[in-house]
Amino acid sequence: MIRGIYTAAMGMLAEEARVNTTANNLANVETAGFKKDTLAFSTYLKREIFRTESLTDEQNRYAIGKMESGVVLDESQAYFSQGAVVQTGREYDFALNGQGFFTVETDDGGRYYTRNGQWHRNNEGFLVDCVGNYLLTDSDEKIMISDQMRVSSDGSITQNGVLTGRIAVVEFEDQTGLRKVGDNYFAQTPFSGEPRQNFTSEVIQGSYERANVNAVREMLNLITAQRHFEITQRVITTEDQLLDAAVNRVGRL
Numbered sequence: 001m002i003r004g005i006y007t008a009a010m011g012m013l014a015e016e017a018r019v020n021t022t023a024n025n026l027a028n029v030e031t032a033g034f035k036k037d038t039l040a041f042s043t044y045l046k047r048e049i050f051r052t053e054s055l056t057d058e059q060n061r062y063a064i065g066k067m068e069s070g071v072v073l074d075e076s077q078a079y080f081s082q083g084a085v086v087q088t089g090r091e092y093d094f095a096l097n098g099q100g101f102f103t104v105e106t107d108d109g110g111r112y113y114t115r116n117g118q119w120h121r122n123n124e125g126f127l128v129d130c131v132g133n134y135l136l137t138d139s140d141e142k143i144m145i146s147d148q149m150r151v152s153s154d155g156s157i158t159q160n161g162v163l164t165g166r167i168a169v170v171e172f173e174d175q176t177g178l179r180k181v182g183d184n185y186f187a188q189t190p191f192s193g194e195p196r197q198n199f200t201s202e203v204i205q206g207s208y209e210r211a212n213v214n215a216v217r218e219m220l221n222l223i224t225a226q227r228h229f230e231i232t233q234r235v236i237t238t239e240d241q242l243l244d245a246a247v248n249r250v251g252r253l
Contacts, residue, residue, distance in 0.1 A: 002243070008235040010071060014041055015229040017073045022222045025213050033096075033115030034184055034211035035078040036218075042074040077176055078186070083115075083212040085204060091149060092119040092127060095209045096169065098201030101186065103168040104133045105142070112185035113170065113178070113195070117208045121145050131183050137165035138197060151205040167203060170195035 021037050028034040085095045094117040096102070101113035112133070119135055122128045127135045127143040134142045137157070147160040155167035172178065177191030188195060 004239040005236055005243075008232045008239065011232040011235075012229055014071050014073060015225045015232065017076075018225040019222060019229065021076065022218050022225060026215065026218050026222065029211055029213045029215050029218075031116070031184060031211050032118045032208045033083065034213065035080055035083075035115065036211065036213045037076050037180075038079045039076055040074045041071040078178065078180060079212065080175055081212045083209045085207050086210055087207045089206045090118075091206070092121065093117055093206055093208045094119065094151060094167070095204040095207040096201050097204060098198075099175070100169040100171045100198035100201040101195075103136045103170055103195070104129060104185070105136055105140075106133050112181065112187055114185050115209055116184045136168045138168045139165065140168070141165065143167070151203055153202045153204070154199070155203045169198045169201055169203065171198040171201075172196070 017039060021039055025036040028036075080099075082097070085097060094102075096115060096117065101115060102117065104112050104114060106112070114129070116129060119127050119129055122132065125144050125146065127145060129135070137143060138155075143157065143165065145159070150158045151167065152158070155169055156163060157165045157167065172188065172195060173193035174191060177189050177193070178186040179189050179192075181187045
């Protein structure tokens with residue numbers, strides 16, 4: 001019975017993580033370029049189960065399967081499927097069709113990567129995001145806007161008929177190794193590898209990529225996780241009642 005309480009409690013922790021992740025996905029359903037999170041769980045205290053037979057004077061043991069005492073959260077990963085591309089007609093909106101990320105630089109020189117393609121011109125004439133960080137070219141330079149800007153599908157920037165640079169679109173050997181750091185940014189890790197130029201993705205000016213979150217599906221996932229959480233709560237209540245009966249009733253006999 002004690003093991004039943006612990007197993008149910010581990011189930012509650014797993015469903016709590018699922019509820020929190022699903023709620024965060026729903027909260028960002030309108031965030032441009034957002035990539036939803038998915039969870040991976042692993043079994044805990046898996047052990048072999050044997051059957052013992054005594055058909056003769058000797059006992060024989062046969063493996064009949066495995067028993068798992070619970071699950072634990074293994075990791076949370078971003079799901080990098082393509083989001084829908086929405087046309088806005090805004091000069092500084094860019095969508096990425098395909099793999100890859102825009103490169104941004106903070107005031108302190110930090111480098112991050114994002115799929116959020118909604119930019120604007122700041123007071124100094126540079127192209128920045130909603131946080132104020134700078135969009136970079138493939139030569140690691142900030143983009144200065146001096147005239148009407150046109151961006152081709154390969155990211156090449158033309159102003160007043162002059163080619164002024166190319167928007168940096170990078171990819172990674174293993175993008176699932178990237179780490180979310182807030183503000184819709186990803187940071188490279190030893191598992192993702194170094195960024196390298198991406199020449200296959202299409203840059204679409206006057207559009208942006210929506211979050212790859214299906215609101216209806218996430219609502220169903222949220223309801224399912226809440227129901228599972230309530231069920232495991234009832235399991236703990238039942239186990240507690242059985243334990244009370246074993247101690248206070250059977251013990252008196």
